[in-house]
Amino acid sequence: EPEVTQTPSHQVTQMGQEVILRCVPISNHLYFYWYRQILGQKVEFLVSFYNNEISEKSEIFDDQFSVERPDGSNFTLKIRSTKLEDSAMYFCASGRGGLNPGELFFGEGSRLTVL
Amino acid sequence: GIQVEQSPPDLILQEGANSTLRCNFSDSVNNLQWFHQNPWGQLINLFYIPSGTKQNGRLSATTVATERYSLLYISSSQTTDSGVYFCAVERGYNFNKFYFGSGTKLNVKP
Numbered sequence: 001e002p003e004v005t006q007t008p009s010h011q012v013t014q015m016g017q018e019v020i021l022r023c024v025p026i027s028n029h030l031y032f033y034w035y036r037q038i039l040g041q042k043v044e045f046l047v048s049f050y051n052n053e054i055s056e057k058s059e060i061f062d063d064q065f066s067v068e069r070p071d072g073s074n075f076t077l078k079i080r081s082t083k084l085e086d087s088a089m090y091f092c093a094s095g096r097g098g099l100n101p102g103e104l105f106f107g108e109g110s111r112l113t114v115l
Numbered sequence: 116g117i118q119v120e121q122s123p124p125d126l127i128l129q130e131g132a133n134s135t136l137r138c139n140f141s142d143s144v145n146n147l148q149w150f151h152q153n154p155w156g157q158l159i160n161l162f163y164i165p166s167g168t169k170q171n172g173r174l175s176a177t178t179v180a181t182e183r184y185s186l187l188y189i190s191s192s193q194t195t196d197s198g199v200y201f202c203a204v205e206r207g208y209n210f211n212k213f214y215f216g217s218g219t220k221l222n223v224k225p
Contacts, residue, residue, distance in 0.1 A: 042218065045214070103146070103163035104148065
């Protein structure tokens with residue numbers, strides 16, 4: 001069964017360093033998302049991406065964040081200069097498209113720890 | 116945004132017991148999903164259920180969209196059912212985001 005894959009599963013970084021989280025969405029999906037979950041809290045939306053551009057972003061998604069689909073298969077989230085409060089689990093998700101994304105399929109998450 | 120409220124926030128069960136988890140939402144939605152977050156933090160899709168009833172083994176779910184709630188039933192619970200159960204809803208407009216509830220933390224004791 002097709003699945004969303006994410007790498008790395010866990011990354012530890014120093015404050016101020018750049019981090020890139022990678023995702024391979026399901027191949028025929030058109031909508032791509034990043035969500036994050038700070039430990040013990042609810043999962044919250046960061047950004048949605050469709051047709052090679054950001055379609056919506058949350059207040060959390062400030063200038064330190066960027067997303068890219070560099071080729072036909074990968075979808076990346078870059079944090080330019082990490083802060084302690086960026087420590088969280090980051091989930092990539094994809095949806096088929098059509099009139100609405102319908103069911104979202106989530107990856108297993110990338111745990112980011114900023115020291 | 117849409118408010119999503121889940122109850123109860125915490126639930127302790129003895130193995131073999133049944134339970135019902137509830138998800139209320141504040142606005143009309145076109146999409147609704149239930150997830151199980153395991154102890155490793157992974158989000159496991161349980162049901163995509165914008166309306167109606169579905170069953171998968173010991174789990175079943177019902178969404179009554181007109182009354183803005185969904186229920187997740189767990190029967191004959193097992194210790195492996197422990198974790199956090201999240202409900203997430205989406206309005207169904209193009210590109211729109213899913214709103215998650217705060218989850219129900221389930222602990223099934225042997």
